[in-house]
Amino acid sequence: MVLAAERVIVPLDVSGEEDAIDLISQLPDVQFWKVGLELFVSTGTTILPTLKNRQKRIFLDLKFHDIPNTVAGACRAAGKYGVDLLTIHATCGRKALQAAKTALVEGAAEVGYPPPKLIAITLLTSFNSRDLAFDLKVPIELPEYALQMAVLAKESGLDGAVCSPQEAAQLRQVCGDEFLLVCPGVRPKWAETGDQSRTFTPSQAIQAGADYLVIGRPITAATNPQESWAKINDELTNV
Numbered sequence: 001m002v003l004a005a006e007r008v009i010v011p012l013d014v015s016g017e018e019d020a021i022d023l024i025s026q027l028p029d030v031q032f033w034k035v036g037l038e039l040f041v042s043t044g045t046t047i048l049p050t051l052k053n054r055q056k057r058i059f060l061d062l063k064f065h066d067i068p069n070t071v072a073g074a075c076r077a078a079g080k081y082g083v084d085l086l087t088i089h090a091t092c093g094r095k096a097l098q099a100a101k102t103a104l105v106e107g108a109a110e111v112g113y114p115p116p117k118l119i120a121i122t123l124l125t126s127f128n129s130r131d132l133a134f135d136l137k138v139p140i141e142l143p144e145y146a147l148q149m150a151v152l153a154k155e156s157g158l159d160g161a162v163c164s165p166q167e168a169a170q171l172r173q174v175c176g177d178e179f180l181l182v183c184p185g186v187r188p189k190w191a192e193t194g195d196q197s198r199t200f201t202p203s204q205a206i207q208a209g210a211d212y213l214v215i216g217r218p219i220t221a222a223t224n225p226q227e228s229w230a231k232i233n234d235e236l237t238n239v
């Protein structure tokens with residue numbers, strides 16, 4: 001039996017701290033929250049101690065993408081907040097991924113936190129095959145591209161990858177059981193897809209091998225977020 005509280009991460013994709021705290025209070029069963037670009041750029045780091053004080057786990061999803069020295073500096077700083085998960089784009093390349101991982105572990109250790117997990121974005125879940133081929137001019141099939149990005153992350157010493165649940169089974173098979181797979185692009189049958197292209201339902205995503213599902217708007221934009229959370233939990237308990 002799968003419990004949403006153990007496997008679902010909910011993004012705080014709002015622009016104000018009050019709205020974020022309101023969501024956290026409305027959904028007391030959510031243990032793992034994602035802080036992404038919208039909230040971080042709007043309000044800075046203040047939500048991080050709020051989450052820690054409530055004993056919540058933190059996925060800091062800032063999707064770093066820069067040269068080795070710069071991502072290393074950002075990761076060293078992020079490690080000092082006591083976050084559990086942090087993202088970087090695999091397309092930063094091997095040297096930047098390695099430098100980022102080393103700096104993140106050192107930053108956390110400097111203030112006595114356990115090492116956070118650094119996971120690589122393989123290919124954003126809003127992309128489809130056409131976007132990859134015609135806009136990015138990548139001349140290989142999408143699943144193979146996502147797999148190669150995950151392999152690069154693993155070879156560079158990262159802890160896992162962010163991938164579409166549609167690619168999770170293949171990544172799991174190639175990268176092994178210890179490699180963390182975090183999957184956005186998850187949509188219950190009753191939810192709108194929105195800007196996500198490569199989606200699976202929550203139960204399909206778990207069956208494909210995802211460790212964590214990131215599910216935002218189907219919960220946070222619902223008239224009754226608690227009811228949506230309960231429906232997702234019901235679906236998962238039957239997996």
Ligand SMILES: O=c1ccn([C@@H]2O[C@H](COP(=O)(O)O)[C@@H](O)[C@H]2O)c(=O)[nH]1
Nearest residue numbers: 011036123124125184185214215216217
């Ligand atoms: O490839 C990616 C990487 C990150 N995300 C983030 O996940 C959530 C998804 O929210 P929904 O409302 O469930 O679509 C969002 O914060 C994205 O920034 C992603 O969707 N795809």
